[in-house]
Every structure is written in structure tokens, then in C-alpha cells.
Ligand code: SF4
């Protein structure tokens with residue numbers, strides 16, 4: 100069985116972030132805060148439970164951090180109760196009523212995105228949901244809608260990806276020759292262009308190109324086999340052993356009745372101690 | 376009744392007994408305090424957990440460690456009921472009881488750790504077969520039922536309910552078989568939980584065969600736990616030690632260690648991370664720690680003069696338990712530190728709650744053992 104989360108395969112909605120065009124105005128942070136009623140008071144310097152996205156600066160260039168909306172999201176694959184869900188539109192959304200608060204999503208996300216309300220008695224997970232309500236209604240995300248420069252664009256993933264490559268080709272001096280998110284962990288719904296090497300912005304370059312859920316699924320998919328084979332094997336072993344013990348006991352009993360003089364103690368079967 | 380009489384006799388207790396129960400009392404009190412804080416003010420108020428380090432001491436010790444140490448139940452049930460080693464029968468009941476209490480404590484520990492603990496039943500109805508956690512949840516739940524069924528005969532026997540007792544005895548083997556399968560699955564799956572973090576878990580521990588290593592080490596620590604339980608209850612209940620049984624179990628433990636270490640070292644070789652072992656990183660130190668404990672446990676059992684001696688057997692079992700626990704700590708804690716920024720040590724409240732749970736478990740065992748025929752030869756109606 101293939102991983103059935105693979106519905107989008109490169110298409111679906113996506114966001115293209117062109118860091119070289121970002122002027123650091125923070126309009127996206129503000130818009131996001133309003134859209135999702137977040138308590139944050141931008142500008143903030145780290146992703147936390149009070150924000151969904153932040154604008155930072157490194158080596159003279161602004162850049163953004165947010166959920167990557169992976170094509171095969173690790174978070175959704177590890178969540179035991181499907182509280183995180185990859186929608187057909189591309190957004191990875193969160194159902195807070197389902198969540199049990201195990202924080203496996205935080206452990207597993209290769210980009211350290213989901214955040215937790217540590218200070219609350221009944222906490223929920225916080226992360227960008229690609230303005231699912233707006234997108235479902237045919238709109239674009241609040242951040243893309245509000246961005247004054249085109250540093251944040253919303254659209255179909257394949258078209259944005261093509262645009263990203265066209266831009267690198269047209270302005271090779273302006274960009275590092277890499278579209279972050281094109282292939283990372285199987286591809287993400289957020290694509291990034293930068294003039295500064297991505298490592299310097301703290302993006303991990305060694306995440307590999309295979310979707311992480313496959314690491315687990317190779318093992319998980321064997322479970323039915325293990326159960327059936329193991330069950331039959333153990334059942335068989337147990338049957339053989341107990342059968343042999345029964346036969347031994349019968350033999351002993353026969354011997355005992357043939358030779359009534361035999362020492363009674365030796366005749367006592369070894370396993371008549373009851374079970375439980 | 377028994378209990379009330381005993382409490383009246385507290386005046387006549389020996390000093391060491393008073394101290395022991397005094398300490399237990401203190402642990403219970405602080406546990407209640409930290410529990411209140413945890414459930415009224417949230418995880419942040421009692422733990423040092425952060426967004427960078429979301430799983431801490433409770434997951435490492437109460438859940439992952441706890442499940443490993445409760446493996447005595449399925450290994451012994453396997454030996455006795457599937458393989459027909461009926462001569463170990465006298466240790467079956469205390470072992471099953473310990474495992475049962477162990478799994479209850481794991482679940483209680485989870486309730487402390489889950490942010491929305493009141494949703495703990497959600498995996499029953501919201502299925503995600505891709506999630507290891509989902510599988511573990513189901514296995515642990517089903518296996519707890521199995522342990523309950525394995526233990527139930529003791530209660531039925533106490534109250535002379537021979538009808539249901541006979542019924543249960545008829546299904547013993549299928550129930551045990553199911554228990555062995557479920558245990559195999561979730562013991563190994565606790566290793567699979569970490570397969571999804573190749574970039575976060577240190578390379579000394581991250582390996583595609585984590586599930587196999589977790590299973591092998593669980594099977595190894597199982598007999599060791601049975602040995603320790605026998606030793607402790609021999610002291611606590613003033614019984615004789617089943618010397619021949621623990622010597623036998625020590626053989627299983629020895630084979631377990633050898634296979635486990637063999638596979639583990641071969642895995643280091645295959646993944647070519649030996650260089651890392653000599654690098655002097657602090658992970659390296661902890662890796663050596665877990666290996667050395669097991670090597671010592673192994674050597675003790677290999678030396679002819681020592682291997683049949685109860686004291687050394689118990690020592691070796693202790694080292695094994697510590698070694699495997701160390702391994703679980705390394706996977707869940709030490710090995711995850713570097714990638715997260717290295718900022719986690721458990722808070723007083725985290726350790727306090729864990730101690731609280733352990734104390735509850737010990738007390739439950741003590742009182743159940745006084746109430747039910749756990750140790751057959753002590754009771755008139757017992758068997759064996
Ligand atoms: S970046 Fe993390 S939280 Fe966002 S979809 Fe990917 S795995 Fe999930």
C-alpha cells in the first residue's frame with residue numbers, strides 16, 4: 100500500500116516567498132494576527148504559540164518562518180488521532196477538538212513548526228493553517244493578500260514553482276540557485292527564494308528528499324504480516340510442545356498401570372499444577 | 376481488616392520499617408501537590424519542557440522506560456504457557472501482577488503528560504494507521520486487557536468462583552498468545568516512534584533497526600525484572616528465594632544480552648559510526664555507559680564461580696535493568712538534546728511525579744499481595 104496522503108503530487112495551493120523582495124514591513128505578521136485572533140504583538144523574534152509566522156533579518160536580508168505545508172506532512176502522519184490533516188487544497192490544518200496533546204507532531208516535524216501552549220491547563224497546538232477558511236472560499240492567504248511587494252505570493256504550486264525557476268534564470272546574480280521546498284522531505288507547499296544561502300538563515304539543507312512518513316511506513320506496513328506469521332508460529336510451537344507433554348504423560352501413566360510396583364513419585368506428571 | 380490491625384500495630388514497628396513508610400508518605404504528599412499544580416496550571420508549571428524539547432522525563436521514564444520494564448509479564452508468560460516451562464509457575468503471579476500494575480502506571484503517566492488527557496480515548500475512534508503512536512495506543516490498551524485476564528484467576532480463586540475460573544483456564548493459551556503478539560508489537564514500536572526523527576536523534580542511536588533493538592532489549596530485561604521482583608518480594612514478604620528459578624532466568628537474560636549487544640554492535644559497524652564512539656562527545660560517554668552496564672551484567676553471568684550465586688545473579692539483573700533503562704533515556708533524552716539546542720533537564724516536579732507513580736505502584740503491589748493469593752505456597756488453597 101502506498102502512502103495515501105499523496106493526493107497533491109506537486110499541485111495544490113502554495114505560497115512562494117521571495118526573500119529578496121521582502122522589505123521587512125511586517126504587514127504579513129499583522130494580517131495573520133488579525134485573521135487568526137492571535138495574541139501576538141509583532142514584531143516577535145521566534146515562532147511560538149502566539150504567532151503563526153514571523154519576519155526575521157539575517158545578513159542584510161529579511162526572511163520568514165512559517166509552516167511549510169509539506170506535500171506529505173510528517174506531522175499529519177504521526178498524529179495518532181488525525182488532528183492534523185493535509186487537505187486537497189494543500190493546506191495542512193489542525194482540528195483542536197481531536198487533539199490529545201501528545202506533542203508527537205512537534206517531535207516529528209522536520210522544520211520545528213508546531214508550537215504548544217505550555218502555560219495553559221488545556222493547551223492546543225499552534226501553527227499556520229494557510230488561512231484555510233479564506234482559501235476554501237476562493238481567496239488567498241492573509242499574508243499574500245496584504246504583502247505590498249510581491250515577496251509573498253499565493254497560487255497553484257506548479258505555477259509558482261515554474262515562476263521561481265524563471266526568476267532564478269532571469270536574475271542569477273540576485274538569487275542563490277536553489278528553490279527551498281521544491282524537494283525537501285518530498286516537497287513542500289511553501290517555496291522560498293533567497294539571495295543569501297539558506298543555511299545562513301537557519302534552514303536545514305540536509306533533510307533529504309524522501310518524505311519522512313515513509314521511514315515509519317516501511318515498518319508499519321509489515322505489522323499485519325508479523326501478526327499473522329507470528330501468531331501461527333507461536334500457536335504451532337505451543338501446540339507441538341503441549342502435545343509432546345501430553346504424550347509423555349500418557350506414556351508415564353501407561354507405564355504406571357503396567358508396572359503397579361513403580362515408584363508413584365516418578366509417575367507424577369510434571370505439569371499438573373494448574374494454570375492461571 | 377488485616378490492614379486495620381496492622382495500622383494499630385504501627386507502634387511496634389521496627390525503626391527501619393517506620394522510616395520506609397515515612398519516606399513513602401512524603402513521596403505521596405509531594406506527588407499530590409505537583410499533581411494539583413500540573414492539572415490546574417498546565418505542563419509549563421511543573422515541567423521544564425519547551426517547544427524545542429517537547430518530550431521529557433515522563434516520556435523517557437514513565438512511558439518508554441516503564442513499558443520496557445514491564446516486559447517481564449510477556450516473557451515469562453511466553454516461557455511458561457507457550458514453551459511449557461511449568462516449573463517457573465510460582466513466579467508467574469507476582470510477575471503478571473507487576474506487569475499489570477506497570478501498564479496501569481504507564482497509562483497514568485500518559486495522563487499526566489498528555490495536554491488534553493481527557494481525550495485519551497480518541498485513538499479508539501479516530502484512526503490513523505500511519506501513526507506509530509496510534510498503534511502503540513491500541514496495543515497498550517489491548518495488552519492491558521490481556522494482563523487483566525491473565526491476573527483475574529487469582530481474584531476468582533480467592534472468592535471461590537470456580538465456574539468463570541475454569542472458563543478462563545480454557546482460554547489461557549490463546550490469551551497468552553495474544554499478549555505475546557501485542558507485546559512484540561508495541562515493545563518494538565516504541566523504537567519505531569523514533570524512526571521519524573532521523574535528523575534529530577543522535578546517530579549513535581538512530582538506526583533503521585531501532586524497533587528490533589527495542590524488542591530484543593525488552594526480551595532481555597524481562598527475565599532480569601522477574602529476578603529482581605522475586606528478590607524484592609522475598610525480602611518484603613519474608614519468603615524463601617526461588618534460587619533455581621532465578622538461576623534459570625539468568626541464563627535467558629545472558630543469552631538476551633549477548634544477542635542484543637551482538638546486533639547493536641553489528642549495527643554500529645554497518646552504519647559506520649564507530650568513529651563517533653571515540654570522539655569524546657558527551658553522547659559518546661552515555662553510549663558507553665549503557666553498553667558497559669550490560670557488559671558487566673554479562674560478564675558476571677559468564678564467570679563460573681559467580682553465575683549460580685543468588686547475590687551475583689541479582690546484581691547482574693540489576694545491572695541489566697539499569698543498562699536498558701539507560702538506553703531508553705539515551706534514545707528519549709540524551710540523544711535528542713543536541714538537535715534541540717541542549718537545554719533540557721527535568722524539573723523537580725517531573726521527577727516528583729515519577730517517584731509518586733512508582734510509590735503508588737509499590738503500595739498497590741504490597742496491598743494486593745496481602746489480599747490475594749499471589750505467592751501460592753503461602754496460602755492453604757494455593758497451588759504449585
Ligand atoms: S512544516 Fe511541519 S507542521 Fe508544517 S506541514 Fe510540514 S511537518 Fe507539518
Ligand code: SF4
Pocket residue numbers: 177178179180181182183197198199200201202203204205224
Ligand atoms: S499534539 Fe495533537 S496534533 Fe500533535 S500529534 Fe498529538 S494529537 Fe496530533
